[in-house]
Structure formats: C-alpha cells, structure tokens
Amino acid sequence: MKHHANDDTLKRITEAMVALETDAVPKLAEDALGSGYPAQSIVDALTVGINTVGEKFEAMEYFLPDLIMAAGAMDESMDILRAALTRDDVAVGKKGTIVLAQVQGDIHDIGRNIMTAMLRAAGFTVHDLGHDLKPDLIIDKALDCNADVIGLSSLLTTSLPFAEQVPRLLVARDLRARFQVAMGGGAVTPEYAVRAGADGYAENAGAGVKLMHQLVAGR
Numbered sequence: 001m002k003h004h005a006n007d008d009t010l011k012r013i014t015e016a017m018v019a020l021e022t023d024a025v026p027k028l029a030e031d032a033l034g035s036g037y038p039a040q041s042i043v044d045a046l047t048v049g050i051n052t053v054g055e056k057f058e059a060m061e062y063f064l065p066d067l068i069m070a071a072g073a074m075d076e077s078m079d080i081l082r083a084a085l086t087r088d089d090v091a092v093g094k095k096g097t098i099v100l101a102q103v104q105g106d107i108h109d110i111g112r113n114i115m116t117a118m119l120r121a122a123g124f125t126v127h128d129l130g131h132d133l134k135p136d137l138i139i140d141k142a143l144d145c146n147a148d149v150i151g152l153s154s155l156l157t158t159s160l161p162f163a164e165q166v167p168r169l170l171v172a173r174d175l176r177a178r179f180q181v182a183m184g185g186g187a188v189t190p191e192y193a194v195r196a197g198a199d200g201y202a203e204n205a206g207a208g209v210k211l212m213h214q215l216v217a218g219r
C-alpha cells in the first residue's frame with residue numbers, strides 16, 4: 001500500500017481531531033496502524049490536527065476544555081503508537097545521552113513525548129525530566145545523567161525567559177563546554193535559539209533526531 005500525506009485515512013485522522021471527535025481519534029489511529037501505515041505518518045496527521053485545534057483556540061473558536069479534550073485524544077493515540085515508533089530500537093543508548101525538559105512555567109508534554117520516543121528509536125539514551133523545571137535543576141539533572149545534550153522544549157512565550165537562562169547559567173557555572181544545548185517547541189524560532197545561546201534548533205521530532213546526531217558528533 002502506498003501512503004501519501006493527503007491519503008484519505010490520514011486525512012480522516014486529522015479531521016476527526018479538528019472536529020474534536022475525541023473518542024474516534026485513538027480508534028482511527030489504531031486502525032491505520034493495523035492497516036500498515038507507518039506510526040510516524042499517523043503522528044504527523046495527529047499533529048496537524050492538534051495544531052489546527054490550537055489555531056482555533058487562538059481565534060477563540062475553541063476554548064480550553066476543547067484543547068484539553070484534543071490533548072487527551074492525542075495522549076491516548078500516542079499510547080497506541082509509542083511501541084511502533086520505538087520498534088526499530090537496535091543499538092539502544094549507543095548514540096549519546098540526552099536530557100529533555102519542558103522549561104519552567106510550561107506543562108505541555110505531547111511534543112516532548114514524541115521527541116523522546118523518536119530519539120530512543122534512533123538509539124539515544126533519553127532522560128525525560130518532565131515539565132515545569134527550574135533552569136538550575138535541569139543542569140543538575142544533566143550532570144547526574146552525564147548527558148551530552150540538554151534539550152529544552154518551550155511552547156509558551158512566557159516560558160522563554162526561563163529557557164534562555166539555561167545557556168546563561170551553564171556559563172555562570174563554568175559548564176558551557178560540558179553540554180550542547182538544543183531548543184524546540186512552538187514558542188522557539190531558529191533566530192531566538194541563536195540569540196538565547198543554544199547550539200541548535202529543530203522544528204519537529206524528525207529534524208530533532210538529526211540535530212541530536214550533529215550535536216553529539218560535535219562534542
């Protein structure tokens with residue numbers, strides 16, 4: 001079977017998410033997986049859907065309970081897809097060690113969970129530190145885990161002042177050369193990442209995996 005981005009099955013998943021048919025979404029994801037669609041293509045379809053929900057929220061067409069429902073459907077679907085995303089796990093942990101964290105003030109975790117699953121599938125050891133973490137604590141944990149890269153995820157512009165503290169605190173603690181710093185999440189732009197003193201930025205999990213390879217190799 002050939003799968004296109006505009007494929008009807010995938011389109012239906014996106015549409016069900018946008019229409020907040022939240023019971024149908026995980027079922028459609030499961031069916032698509034059963035029919036042989038690559039887990040990543042299903043994640044992409046879900047992501048387009050949930051981001052459209054976000055746009056409707058911004059346009060005040062949808063409200064916070066709608067966002068919460070969409071996030072619940074995304075979570076349930078990810079539970080179904082996670083095993084398939086990491087199935088090709090070959091040389092687990094051999095590629096390098098990454099800590100991922102949602103910076104202070106930010107509780108969004110769907111994107112970070114996808115990033116974690118894909119990095120693990122690509123052979124990295126990933127320590128998912130969770131969300132709403134103070135910059136100093138992220139650095140302490142990175143030291144504990146002997147990480148190569150600190151990956152920071154920010155979806156809220158209000159959490160950016162905390163994200164940029166990480167590279168700054170690394171300098172202050174004389175640890176800047178010890179870690180590579182990657183930034184991502186909807187609130188981050190490539191320009192912002194440079195200004196904040198990060199070593200790299202990626203706009204999605206696929207690009208994130210490539211970036212982590214480069215950052216680990218550059219150490």
Ligand code: B12
Nearest residue numbers: 054058071107108109110111151153156157184185204205
């Ligand atoms: C789902 C969602 C929620 C859910 C989160 C549930 C959960 N468990 O995560 C709930 C309902 C709880 C929520 C709450 C809020 N939300 Co919200 N939410 C969203 C929404 C619709 C989707 C986010 C998402 O999961 N996208 C799908 C994933 C796959 O994409 P992603 O996170 O971007 O991650 C990908 C890449 O960015 C990248 N990536 C991510 N992290 C990293 C890290 C690294 C190192 C790298 C390399 C790559 C990388 O890889 C990922 C996979 O491809 C967005 C809309 C949007 N456009 O982002 C709004 C959005 C982020 N939320 C927003 C807001 C305002 C809020 C609230 C403040 C609402 C309120 N009034 O209370 C609260 C904040 C709570 C808090 N303190 O954090 C705004 C933020 C505006 C801004 N610029 O600051 C957005 C943009 C909606 C909007 N358009 O207004 N939200």
